[in-house]
Amino acid sequence: MELNDLINGNCYHICTNGQQAPLLMKDDEDYKVACIYLALVAWKLNVDVFAYIVMSNHVHLLVACKNRQEAERFLKVYKQKLALYFRHKYGMRKSMKGISDCITLVDTIQYFRNCVAYILRNALCAKVCARLEEYPWSSYSAYFSRVKKSNHRRLDSFVGGQRRNLIRSNDDISGCPICVCEDGRISDRSFVRFDVVEKAFNNSNRSFLYGLGTCNDAKMEYEFAFRPQIRVNDMDLLAVAEQLASSRFSGKSLADLSSSDKCKMIKYLYFNNKTSVPQLSRILGLPREIVAQVLSY
Numbered sequence: 001m002e003l004n005d006l007i008n009g010n011c012y013h014i015c016t017n018g019q020q021a022p023l024l025m026k027d028d029e030d031y032k033v034a035c036i037y038l039a040l041v042a043w044k045l046n047v048d049v050f051a052y053i054v055m056s057n058h059v060h061l062l063v064a065c066k067n068r069q070e071a072e073r074f075l076k077v078y079k080q081k082l083a084l085y086f087r088h089k090y091g092m093r094k095s096m097k098g099i100s101d102c103i104t105l106v107d108t109i110q111y112f113r114n115c116v117a118y119i120l121r122n123a124l125c126a127k128v129c130a131r132l133e134e135y136p137w138s139s140y141s142a143y144f145s146r147v148k149k150s151n152h153r154r155l156d157s158f159v160g161g162q163r164r165n166l167i168r169s170n171d172d173i174s175g176c177p178i179c180v181c182e183d184g185r186i187s188d189r190s191f192v193r194f195d196v197v198e199k200a201f202n203n204s205n206r207s208f209l210y211g212l213g214t215c216n217d218a219k220m221e222y223e224f225a226f227r228p229q230i231r232v233n234d235m236d237l238l239a240v241a242e243q244l245a246s247s248r249f250s251g252k253s254l255a256d257l258s259s260s261d262k263c264k265m266i267k268y269l270y271f272n273n274k275t276s277v278p279q280l281s282r283i284l285g286l287p288r289e290i291v292a293q294v295l296s297y
């Protein structure tokens with residue numbers, strides 16, 4: 001099974017680095033609003049959300065967008081709405097200042113599974129909960145019908161002050177299918193693509209739980225948060241490209257690949273290494289305009 005068989009577009013792991021940022025979420029209301037904004041922005045921008053977690057000063061998301069530019073736009077709009085909310089509630093100006101972003105291309109089923117596990121385990125690793133199901137601000141409850149039966153209500157069925165209290169804006173949400181639970185929390189199964197995640201784990205709850213239990217958090221932290229920020233030299237990037245060529249094209253070397261095959265490697269190399277169009281052009285032996293054109297889609 002290929003990841004492209006499951007998703008529409010490109011898959012990205014998005015995280016905001018809150019290590020140097022102030023505490024943002026101060027109470028349950030803040031977490032509720034952050035989750036609702038996530039769902040609404042994804043709905044408005046036609047972004048598929050596969051997994052998410054909202055922590056006290058950062059978020060992790062696994063989404064599908066047309067391209068990296070769309071992923072960047074999605075995150076920008078989401079952060080803008082959060083910044084406006086914090087400004088109105090706490091008088092916090094520039095609340096997103098100091099919060100850097102990391103967007104990593106996820107291009108294989110195994111990488112996708114690891115990313116889901118890493119995101120859902122974030123609260124557990126931070127020791128803010130003892131069990132995954134105890135943390136209410138992630139998509140964990142969406143998969144394999146873990147959600148408890150409750151009276152869910154569509155956001156667009158609320159009117160006037162009730163709607164404004166929920167979405168903290170006057171945005172037009174007519175036709176929005178997203179629901180909230182009785183306590184005002186977002187209903188994950190109304191916007192998270194749990195069906196895709198379940199298929200990625202072969203529709204097996206046992207495989208899903210095994211994947212979560214065996215996730216190497218330290219390795220994933222490096223893969224998703226640190227490695228993409230490390231600038232590579234030509235020799236290191238060439239080694240990565242050779243390994244990628246061998247794994248993707250039945251043991252072929254980079255020199256044996258056609259220009260078309262090399263183009264298929266560009267996005268992975270670009271989004272998972274701190275590289276540039278000129279460097280990729282040198283390593284792959286492709287014209288710069290071709291590399292730039294591939295990255296623009």
